[in-house]
Amino acid sequence: MVTTLAGSTSCDTGNAQQQYIRDGVTAGSVSQNPYQIGCKTVEAAAKASKV
Known part of the structure; x- marks a missing residue:
């Protein structure tokens, strides 16, 4: 996690x-959103394997 109190940066809220x-x-x-990232990766891999 990165947080900058005086600035405008924050990750993984x-x-x-x-x-x-x-x-x-x-x-x-x-x-x-790690779950959604994983789902999209599997969908892309499945699509690529059908080419």
Whole structure:
């Protein structure tokens, strides 16, 4: 996790980071969805194997 209190960087949003956004301490964040990333990877591999 990366958080910059004085700036605008935050990764893998948790409760603290969400509160920083609400309080105006952080401008935004980047979050991941590992399950969806895995699903899309399998779909792409299956599609590629049919070519």
